[in-house]
Amino acid sequence: MKFSNAHDSRSRTTPVLLAANPLHGLWPHSTPSHPFTxxxxxxxxxxxxxxxxxFLSDGRFRPPLVVVSELALAAALAETEACRERGVRLVVVPADSRNGVSAVLSSIIAGVREEPLVFVPGSLEIQPGRDATSQFHxxxxxxxxxxxxxxxxxxxxxSEREICLEAGxxxxxxxxQASRALQPESDAGQVAAEMGALFALAGPVSICARRFLEIVGQVQPTLLQGCANALALGERTGSVIKPxxxxxxxxxGAGIxxxxxxxxxxxxxxxxxxxxxxxxxxxxxPNEQAYAAGGLRQGKLDILRGATNIKANVSS
Structure with a gap:
């Protein structure tokens, strides 16, 4: 089975929206079948x-690839019905997949060439007034x-618990240039954090498809082969790709x-x-953000924030 991109311009960036995660921290507002994204x-x-x-309104980008959980496919189809006619494609992954799997699949689909990709979490919130697409480009x-x-x-x-990078x-x-990766809770990580040299991912990562697949082939070759096999034996119905x-x-469990x-x-x-x-x-x-579909009320946020503050004060 061969996947090809409908666009020939190599100067444009392919956005990959990682919308598969149901965000357990927002349960029951975010569920596997209808995630927050x-x-x-x-x-x-x-x-x-x-x-x-x-992305669709910016000519510097190709139509996005949207990676969704198999359990959220119905919600994704409804949300992207109009924009799929403009080239947006859906990639369906297992419900418990992390973003590393999504990134590998998307890199193969986008094309093994010097095409720049930008992996963007589907739940990314951008400060109003910021020109994020120009930053991504x-x-x-x-x-x-x-x-x-x-x-x-x-x-x-x-409070960081995930891998961070030290600036060189x-x-x-x-x-x-990143000089090394550290766990911030380690002694070395704590020293680096206090010196202001330790950084956590804020979401997006941009890299060329070929280069990313080369790195995956070096550090997790079985992941690369597994994704290639999954695509080869998968199916495609219109704009929906199911590895x-x-x-x-x-x-x-693989993460970017x-x-x-x-x-x-x-x-x-x-x-x-x-x-x-x-x-x-x-x-x-934010306090002022109200999500009608989940019945979220500001009072609930205030209660949760208050409980967190009480817990922090007791711990200290």
Whole structure:
């Protein structure tokens, strides 16, 4: 089975919206069959719909690939009905897949060439007034020229539990080269965090398809082969691509952060500050944000924030 891109321009970036995660921290507002990424806000706009519209209106980008959980396919089909006619494609993965699997599949589908990709979490929230697509495009161009990944990062916090990257010297592109990957709770990680040199992923990562697949082939060759087999034995119905789950079920735990941390010398750090954040739990939502579909009320957020503050005070 052969997957090809309908566009010939190699100068354009392919956005990959990672919308598969049901976000357990937002349960029961976000469920496996109807995740937060497809929940409309009070204006009737979903996170994935908002991001998709941004990319479709910008000629520097190809139509997005949207990666969804098999359990959320019905919600994704309803949300993308109109934009699939404009080239948007859906890639269906097992419900418990992490973003590393989605990234490998998308890289193969997009084409094994020097095409820049930008992996964007479907629950990414961008500060109003920020021109995010221009930032994504600039990062993609830097990734193409340098042959490295460009990761949007923010300074690590003491509460970080995921892998973080330590900044080294400034690269020729103007971004800082990652020198090593650390767990922030380790002694070395704590020292680096206190010095302001430790950074956590803020969401998006841009890299050329060929380069990303080369790195995966070096650090997790079975993941690469499994995804290739899953696509070869999968099926495609119109704009919906369904890789074979029998292969993917063995690799659901792979994450982009772990893949890139295995080769920190291939990562450039793009400081995003607090202009971008990935919604993971109730406490990530701003007070004024009301999601009609889930019946979310400000009072519930206030109660949750209050309980968190009480717990923090008791712990200290």
């Amino acid at each position: 497809f929940m409309p806000d009070r204006h009737g706009v979903t996170p994935v719909g908002r991001l998709t519209a941004h 600039a990062a993609a161009q830097a990734a193409s020229k340098s042959g490295k990944a460009v990761a949007f990062v923010r300074k690590a916090r003491s 010297d400034r690269h020729a592109t103007g971004f800082r 074979h789950n029998g292969y993917l079920s063995l690799f659901t 952060a772990e893949i890139m941390a295995a080769r920190p010398e291939t990562v450039l750090l793009h400081p995003a500050g607090e202009s971008m954040k990935v919604i993971r739990s109730w406490l990530d939502l």
